[in-house]
Amino acid sequence: GAGVSQSPSNKVTEKGKDVELRCDPISGHTALYWYRQSLGQGLEFLIYFQGNSAPDKSGLPSDRFSAERTGGSVSTLTIQRTQQEDSAVYLCASSSKGRASGRTKMSSSYNEQFFGPGTRLTVL
Amino acid sequence: RKEVEQDPGPFNVPEGATVAFNCTYSNSASQSFFWYRQDCRKEPKLLMSVYSSGNEDGRFTAQLNRASQYISLLIRDSKLSDSATYLCVVISGSARQLTFGSGTQLTVLP
Numbered sequence: 001g002a003g004v005s006q007s008p009s010n011k012v013t014e015k016g017k018d019v020e021l022r023c024d025p026i027s028g029h030t031a032l033y034w035y036r037q038s039l040g041q042g043l044e045f046l047i048y049f050q051g052n053s054a055p056d057k058s059g060l061p062s063d064r065f066s067a068e069r070t071g072g073s074v075s076t077l078t079i080q081r082t083q084q085e086d087s088a089v090y091l092c093a094s095s096s097k098g099r100a101s102g103r104t105k106m107s108s109s110y111n112e113q114f115f116g117p118g119t120r121l122t123v124l
Numbered sequence: 125r126k127e128v129e130q131d132p133g134p135f136n137v138p139e140g141a142t143v144a145f146n147c148t149y150s151n152s153a154s155q156s157f158f159w160y161r162q163d164c165r166k167e168p169k170l171l172m173s174v175y176s177s178g179n180e181d182g183r184f185t186a187q188l189n190r191a192s193q194y195i196s197l198l199i200r201d202s203k204l205s206d207s208a209t210y211l212c213v214v215i216s217g218s219a220r221q222l223t224f225g226s227g228t229q230l231t232v233l234p
Contacts, residue, residue, distance in 0.1 A: 035224075040132075042128075042130075042211060042225050042226035042227055043168070043224035045222060045223070045224075091167060091168075112170045113170070115167035115168050115169065116167060117166070117167050118167055
């Protein structure tokens with residue numbers, strides 16, 4: 001079946017411009033996450049949506065960053081007035097459940113996150 | 125101190141070698157642990173969960189040491205296709221508090 005898709009795959013923008021990144025999660029997945037990965041770094045959590053609950057925005061680095069999830073499906077991450085330090089790969093992930101469980105099987109992890117291919121953002 | 129720390133490597137090993145990575149975590153209340161694999165310029169994918177009793181899947185063995193707050197990944201008889209970055213993931217509290225390590229880079233040489 002279709003996995004998580006993200007668009008665009010690459011985005012080059014000038015400093016100060018706004019950008020919108022899109023994520024289409026796996027159909028039926030209620031949880032959606034946004035992460036940022038800078039070169040050679042791990043994943044930095046940005047924001048988490050679970051169903052109709054208020055999103056967890058605790059990872060957003062500044063008020064220039066915002067995200068929406070319409071209809072419980074597609075999500076858009078918006079970065080306003082982009083800065084060079086915003087350059088990174090922005091990854092979206094979805095999972096069928098949001099809450100972690102204790103013991104999980106390798107191939108059917110209760111809270112396994114399936115990642116999209118990411119959007120590589122370059123701010124000049 | 126970072127919540128989750130990994131040796132970045134790189135680890136360069138010959139085919140057939142056994143290699144092990146460790147990952148330490150700072151939150152003693154952490155509940156769930158995973159290893160993800162990320163190929164160059166690709167998205168991370170779940171490799172395996174980590175249990176207190178340890179778990180094995182083919183050539184891969186994952187273990188958790190709660191007392192010392194670290195998890196490990198052992199790869200036996202390494203293959204060229206094992207070359208990737210291995211990310212440890214620690215979940216504390218709800219799934220929202222999911223923290224990725226910065227990854228350990230492995231290159232298996234012919």
